[in-house]
Amino acid sequence: MDTSQATGSEEELIEKLKEQDPASYHLAVRTYSPGMLAVARFYLDPSTAEEVVQDCWVTVIDAINKFEGRSGLKTWLHRIVSNRCKNKLRSAKREVSTDFQEQLDPDLADRFNASGRWQTPPKLRFEETAESLLENGALSDCLDKHLSKLPETQRSALMLYEAHQHKSEDVCNILDVKPSNLRVLLHRARQKIFLMVEHFQETGEC
Amino acid sequence: MLMCKDLAGIASDYIDGELSTGQNLSVKFHLMMCGDCRTFIGNLRMSTKLMQAHSGSVPNEEFIREIDRRVHEALEQKKSRTTDSD
Ligand SMILES: [Zn+2]
Numbered sequence: 702m703d704t705s706q707a708t709g710s711e712e713e714l715i716e717k718l719k720e721q722d723p724a725s726y727h728l729a730v731r732t733y734s735p736g737m738l739a740v741a742r743f744y745l746d747p748s749t750a751e752e753v754v755q756d757c758w759v760t761v762i763d764a765i766n767k768f769e770g771r772s773g774l775k776t777w778l779h780r781i782v783s784n785r786c787k788n789k790l791r792s793a794k795r796e797v798s799t800d801f802q803e804q805l806d807p808d809l810a811d812r813f814n815a816s817g818r819w820q821t822p823p824k825l826r827f828e829e830t831a832e833s834l835l836e837n838g839a840l841s842d843c844l845d846k847h848l849s850k851l852p853e854t855q856r857s858a859l860m861l862y863e864a865h866q867h868k869s870e871d872v873c874n875i876l877d878v879k880p881s882n883l884r885v886l887l888h889r890a891r892q893k894i895f896l897m898v899e900h901f902q903e904t905g906e907c
Numbered sequence: 908m909l910m911c912k913d914l915a916g917i918a919s920d921y922i923d924g925e926l927s928t929g930q931n932l933s934v935k936f937h938l939m940m941c942g943d944c945r946t947f948i949g950n951l952r953m954s955t956k957l958m959q960a961h962s963g964s965v966p967n968e969e970f971i972r973e974i975d976r977r978v979h980e981a982l983e984q985k986k987s988r989t990t991d992s993d
Contacts, residue, residue: 809915819943831956835957859958863958884919888916891919894957
């Protein structure tokens with residue numbers, strides 16, 4: 702079931718896409734490709750993921766005529782990508798590798814003693830807003846670096862969760878994972894980002 | 908009783924409001940007593956906000972341009988096909 706319905710300006714865009722208007726495709730490609738790439742990278746290596754997203758856009762030109770707006774355009778596009786990825790995996794007989802077991806990142810788990818209390822507690826508090834912290838270009842670069850080191854499934858799950866305004870149901874439908882598994886992926890990704898930001902704030906180094 | 912380590916394990920669910928009422932209460936109770944965990948939750952929230960503020964950018968221009976190129980090629984092809992059949 703979809704919770705996101707097509708909105709006003711989105712309806713106009715969809716009509717234009719059905720009319721095969723080049724400028725509207727240009728706009729849609731810019732708007733939706735980042736999210737589509739995040740879906741593809743949940744399943745595939747980076748270069749295959751890019752290929753899949755490119756192929757999807759070409760099929761959208763025909764498929765858009767069958768789009769009825771029951772879900773939002775974004776959700777629909779994301780589902781096209783995930784279906785194509787799953788087909789590709791099926792033909793290659795590969796599985797999506799996901800580490801769902803552990804709730805705590807090992808580096809974070811190490812910071813508690815045997816009785817479960819903090820041994821190395823977080824020291825710093827952030828007084829500034831996220832936006833003003835990011836004005837430090839070095840922190841921004843460091844985030845990029847660490848995001849790129851996250852397992853694809855964790856990074857994609859996190860990006861899609863943000864892209865779909867925290868609607869777990871949509872993200873689970875698109876990626877075909879259980880809600881509990883999505884939660885673990887989010888936990889792990891956020892813990893890594895937390896550790897990175899903390900290290901950066903303490904040492905000024907990435 | 909909920910320990911700091913347990914709390915860290917469900918902190919992300921707490922931030923997203925995904926905990927059951929009972930769990931939510933025991934987290935709130937723990938946070939009242941434990942400054943370290945308050946700091947942890949605050950910082951985890953901040954790193955989540957950082958991610959949100961940061962995630963706008965992502966894929967490279969080259970990739971987008973390549974899609975643009977292929978889409979326009981496909982649109983042209985369709986157009987010439989429909990004019991041929993007219
Ligand atoms: Zn605590």
